[in-house]
Amino acid sequence: MKDTKDYSSKTLKGRNLTWMVATLVLDVLVLLVLAFHTAFEDLTPTRVAAIRASLTALLPIPVLIFSSLISADHKAILVFWRFQHPLPGSRAFSVHAPADHRIDLAQLRANVGEFPVGERDQNSKWYGLYKQVDSDPSVVDSHKNYLLFRDIAAMSLLLVPVLPVVMYFSGVDFKRILISLAWFFGQYLLTAIAARTTGIRFVQNVLAVHVSQSITPRKSSGSSSSSREVRGEK
Numbered sequence: 503m504k505d506t507k508d509y510s511s512k513t514l515k516g517r518n519l520t521w522m523v524a525t526l527v528l529d530v531l532v533l534l535v536l537a538f539h540t541a542f543e544d545l546t547p548t549r550v551a552a553i554r555a556s557l558t559a560l561l562p563i564p565v566l567i568f569s570s571l572i573s574a575d576h577k578a579i580l581v582f583w584r585f586q587h588p589l590p591g592s593r594a595f596s597v598h599a600p601a602d603h604r605i606d607l608a609q610l611r612a613n614v615g616e617f618p619v620g621e622r623d624q625n626s627k628w629y630g631l632y633k634q635v636d637s638d639p640s641v642v643d644s645h646k647n648y649l650l651f652r653d654i655a656a657m658s659l660l661l662v663p664v665l666p667v668v669m670y671f672s673g674v675d676f677k678r679i680l681i682s683l684a685w686f687f688g689q690y691l692l693t694a695i696a697a698r699t700t701g702i703r704f705v706q707n708v709l710a711v712h713v714s715q716s717i718t719p720r721k722s723s724g725s726s727s728s729s730r731e732v733r734g735e736k
Contacts, residue, residue: 651697
């Protein structure tokens with residue numbers, strides 16, 4: 503089941519970096535219009551291209567810093583709005599598997615064994631199953647999308663308290679500060695919902711693969727994977 507390609511979480515986050523930078527470039531352009539009185543007519547294609555090129559070169563490091571300021575568990579809390587066991591794998595067998603019509607529960611139980619009941623146990627069991635099929639295309643795609651939307655959501659919410667301070671000392675009036683905050687909070691809500699949807703799909707795709715075929719556990723990951731909670735990344 504495992505191929506030679508690297509589908510680790512760090513690699514997937516690296517692939518997502520371009521999209522995160524692109525999101526911030528869009529945010530900067532929106533702020534130029536909403537907060538700093540830049541007219542649409544002034545944003546000519548040439549000027550936009552120059553802004554995009556300069557920001558694309560400068561933003562990767564700040565994006566990585568923003569992404570690292572919040573732990574994976576706290577990002578999951580921001581996405582799923584649960585303080586206890588927020589990760590989607592914590593409800594893999596009790597909620598998400600029954601909700602997916604692709605998953606034959608009897609066949610899944612025959613292939614992977616009895617379903618755990620506790621949320622922590624469900625997550626640990628699911629993580630062990632994930633490590634066995636982590637190179638499956640459907641799993642890789644949903645995992646990548648979950649990490650992308652989750653990180654954008656966390657970054658957007660992190661900017662909500664930071665922006666007013668920066669904008670206030672930059673002389674931006676209160677009305678434009680509120681409009682800018684509404685933009686970033688709205689961006690957080692949209693990406694958090696998207697992250698929740700793709701995170702659940704990520705969990706379901708892992709289980710769906712185990713329904714379609716009986717996977718032989720890899721000996722190297724059996725003991726360690728069952729003893730920790732998956733955070734969607736290492």
